[in-house]
Amino acid sequence: MFKFEDFQKFGQDGSENVQKAFAASQKSAQAIFAEVQDYSKKSVEAGQAHFEKLLGVKALDKAIELQTSFAKSSYEGFVAHATKLGELYTNAAKEAAKPFEAAVAKAQAK
Numbered sequence: 582m583f584k585f586e587d588f589q590k591f592g593q594d595g596s597e598n599v600q601k602a603f604a605a606s607q608k609s610a611q612a613i614f615a616e617v618q619d620y621s622k623k624s625v626e627a628g629q630a631h632f633e634k635l636l637g638v639k640a641l642d643k644a645i646e647l648q649t650s651f652a653k654s655s656y657e658g659f660v661a662h663a664t665k666l667g668e669l670y671t672n673a674a675k676e677a678a679k680p681f682e683a684a685v686a687k688a689q690a691k
Contacts, residue, residue: 598680605680609673616669620662627655 631651638644 594684598684601680602677605676606673609669609676613666613669613673616662616665620658624655624658627651627658 631647635644635647638647
């Protein structure tokens with residue numbers, strides 16, 4: 582049978598878990614934002630540099646070669662960025678769930 586103190590402790594533990602999960606989510610969101618911002622900046626800079634190079638090309642075959650190289654490097658950069666973002670999102674979910682995992686383990690032990 583539940584006592585009032587048990588119910589009170591359960592509510593307090595739940596509140597603390599929510600606060601911990603929220604703090605972990607904020608930290609993860611900042612890391613994700615920083616990664617997206619960094620990738621965006623690098624992508625714009627690479628695009629500008631490519632455009633400047635493309636303006637200096639005088640032969641069509643060189644322009645095609647340059648464009649092919651840029652497309653390949655852009656694709657590889659995007660795949661690396663998407664992989665890193667996937668890892669950040671996975672870690673964010675794991676960190677946010679940690680406080681609740683402990684509560685579930687504690688509840689199952691009873």
